[in-house]
Amino acid sequence: MSKLVMGYWDCPFCGAKGNRGDVVNCPSCGRARGDVQFYVKDYQEGENLREEELNQFEQLDEEKAQSFSKNPDWYCSFCNSLNSDNAEFCGNCGSSRADSEANYFEMLKKKKEREAAEAAAQPQPAQPQEKRRSPLAIIAVILIAVVALFAWMNGSKSSGNLKITSLNWVRNINVEENRQYSESGWTLPAGAEQTGSREEIHHYDQVLDHYENVEVPRTRQVYDHDEYTLEDNGNGTFTSVSHPVYRTETYYVTEQRPVYVSVPRYQTKYYYNIWRWTPSRDVTASGDDHNAAWPEVVLADNEREGKRSEVYRFTVENTKKAGETAVYRLAESDWMNLNTGDQIIITSKRTGADPYISDEKGNRIADLVRER
Numbered sequence: 001m002s003k004l005v006m007g008y009w010d011c012p013f014c015g016a017k018g019n020r021g022d023v024v025n026c027p028s029c030g031r032a033r034g035d036v037q038f039y040v041k042d043y044q045e046g047e048n049l050r051e052e053e054l055n056q057f058e059q060l061d062e063e064k065a066q067s068f069s070k071n072p073d074w075y076c077s078f079c080n081s082l083n084s085d086n087a088e089f090c091g092n093c094g095s096s097r098a099d100s101e102a103n104y105f106e107m108l109k110k111k112k113e114r115e116a117a118e119a120a121a122q123p124q125p126a127q128p129q130e131k132r133r134s135p136l137a138i139i140a141v142i143l144i145a146v147v148a149l150f151a152w153m154n155g156s157k158s159s160g161n162l163k164i165t166s167l168n169w170v171r172n173i174n175v176e177e178n179r180q181y182s183e184s185g186w187t188l189p190a191g192a193e194q195t196g197s198r199e200e201i202h203h204y205d206q207v208l209d210h211y212e213n214v215e216v217p218r219t220r221q222v223y224d225h226d227e228y229t230l231e232d233n234g235n236g237t238f239t240s241v242s243h244p245v246y247r248t249e250t251y252y253v254t255e256q257r258p259v260y261v262s263v264p265r266y267q268t269k270y271y272y273n274i275w276r277w278t279p280s281r282d283v284t285a286s287g288d289d290h291n292a293a294w295p296e297v298v299l300a301d302n303e304r305e306g307k308r309s310e311v312y313r314f315t316v317e318n319t320k321k322a323g324e325t326a327v328y329r330l331a332e333s334d335w336m337n338l339n340t341g342d343q344i345i346i347t348s349k350r351t352g353a354d355p356y357i358s359d360e361k362g363n364r365i366a367d368l369v370r371e372r
């Protein structure tokens with residue numbers, strides 16, 4: 001049930017505050033009420049009230065309520081005073097309602113629009129103009145920086161004044177030994193001598209065993225109570241409007257959940273001995289001349305030759321900085337062209353890419369890998 005609550009108004013002429021909504025002439029100055037906005041004391045527009053809070057406000061009894069029309073007051077076009085919807089003539093000057101151009105709400109709306117327009121027309125305090133670079137300019141600066149960085153990184157620095165002080169070659173042959181291993185597995189490899197077998201757990205399968213009931217919480221919104229807002233009727237009264245308020249309620253539903261068991265799956269596992277070629281020792285030859293050769297390998301009955309590897313390197317010394325040396329590795333064909341005492345130029349990129357031997361113009365002659 002909505003209720004009718006007493007509204008109040010402030011006199012625009014003499015400033016008297018809190019005049020009752022059922023009074024049309026200001027008790028202070030006697031002027032008819034005109035350009036006013038009704039309100040309820042101690043209530044903010046849109047505020048939600050509990051029922052007991054609503055009952056704190058002055059409510060109009062049945063008889064009094066009957067005396068108010070449901071409709072807003074109308075404005076007299078001649079004296080601008082507010083008159084009840086029930087009245088056909090202005091209570092202040094006697095003009096006809098037929099000449100009225102606006103009711104309370106229409107006038108209030110116009111007033112608010114006028115105030116908004118005035119506020120907009122006010123010269124705004126000058127905003128300090130922030131000097132902001134456009135995002136495009138910032139991106140351009142970053143791009144230029146990145147390009148410059150790459151150009152610098154890609155730049156090379158050459159070092160002359162380098163003299164080869166020694167050459168070195170190393171050739172290595174790994175020797176493999178045939179060894180017997182005891183192993184097991186789900187299959188028997190070719191060449192293995194089986195020593196036994198047995199059934200063992202290979203893996204587990206998750207198998208549905210049964211369903212169990214579980215209580216699962218759910219929530220729902222249930223009606224709790226009503227709250228009220230007070231709406232301006234535009235005639236000195238306000239009507240309470242109820243809004244339902246809900247609360248969250250938890251309830252439980254029974255659900256069936258599958259329960260699984262782990263079931264072992266068996267397979268035949270094989271135990272066997274197997275011979276495997278296994279790296280066992282290195283035979284190495286080295287020298288500081290151009291006569292690189294593979295070492296002589298003497299094999300036992302259970303041995304064979306495995307992987308071969310070879311390294312060719314030289315050491316350079318900076319002729320301008322005594323004692324500053326570096327060691328480089330390179331392909332055998334390039335290495336064969338180098339001799340102790342040669343003056344060379346080594347170019348390297350700032351990106352850390354591998355250096356190379358170059359001519360005086362920086363042209364690549366032989367790729368290098370620096371060792372130390």
Ligand SMILES: [Zn+2]
Nearest residue numbers: 011014026029
């Ligand atoms: Zn007054």
Ligand SMILES: [Zn+2]
Nearest residue numbers: 076079090093
């Ligand atoms: Zn009038």
